[in-house]
Amino acid sequence: MMQKIMAPMMDSFTKMPIRDLLQAGGMEADKADALNPATIEEIMAILDPNFRKRMDVMLNTMMPALGQFMGRFEPDMREGMAEAFASRYNAAELGEISAFMKTSTGAKFGSGFMELAADPHYLGKVQAMIPEMMRAMPEILQKSVTEMGTLPKPRTYKDLTPAERQRLEALIGLDSKKVTQ
Structure with a gap:
């Protein structure tokens, strides 16, 4: 079942323009829009003519193995x-x-x-949504980044009290004499 789900999703992903993917990863929209609309599939056809076969091999070997693994659970x-x-x-x-x-x-x-x-009916709708989702990701991620900015920064080892350091060292098995401050 996972092969039926993942194969169309991977196919849809490789047909996306890389500029959409880069924008979803945080590239500014105007810079991404200035790029050519080349897709991963087009680029990989040049760099690795066997890219599609590699993806098929990966899906056809990983999914049954994952199925066996999941069967234990x-x-x-x-x-x-x-x-x-x-x-x-x-x-x-x-x-x-x-x-x-x-x-x-x-x-x-x-x-x-x-x-x-x-089901192909459902997967078709999911596939059609992926490019739009990737375009929406910068805004979605920005909301998280903005919200995270309101939180205090994580503490460093130097910020911990001696008792907190001792507890941390015990939890992860550190030798306090070897810990860099």
């Missing part, structure tokens, strides 16, 4: 999902959901629910 994830349902629905509502899931329509819905995220 499925029992915990099921438990977490049960807890999430229990925190959102009361006993009567859970009973209604359970009754629905026992119907043929409920069983069909339940068995394919997670796969909806990989």
Whole structure:
């Protein structure tokens, strides 16, 4: 399922003009707009003619491996999902959901629910959104940067009291004689 989701997203990403990506990364809009509308795909076709194949290999090897890895955690994830349902629905509502899931329509819905995220109809909408999201990122990030600017700066080791230094040293296993001030 992840391959079905990631492949179109990566494809959409490589078709984005690099200037959009650079602007999302913080380049000023006027400087980014002055750049040519070259895409990652166009540039990589020159630098690495096998770029697309490399991306396919990566997706086709990583996703099954991640699936195996995640499979080890499925029992915990099921438990977490049960807890999430229990925190959102009361006993009567859970009973209604359970009754629905026992119907043929409920069983069909339940068995394919997670796969909806990989449906081409849905993925097409997600793909169409990515370039716009990348254009919006500078403004979105700026709000975070502005808000972070209102917070006090993190303390340095020199700012800590002797007790805080001792606690930090114990937590991360530092030898106080070797700590640079």
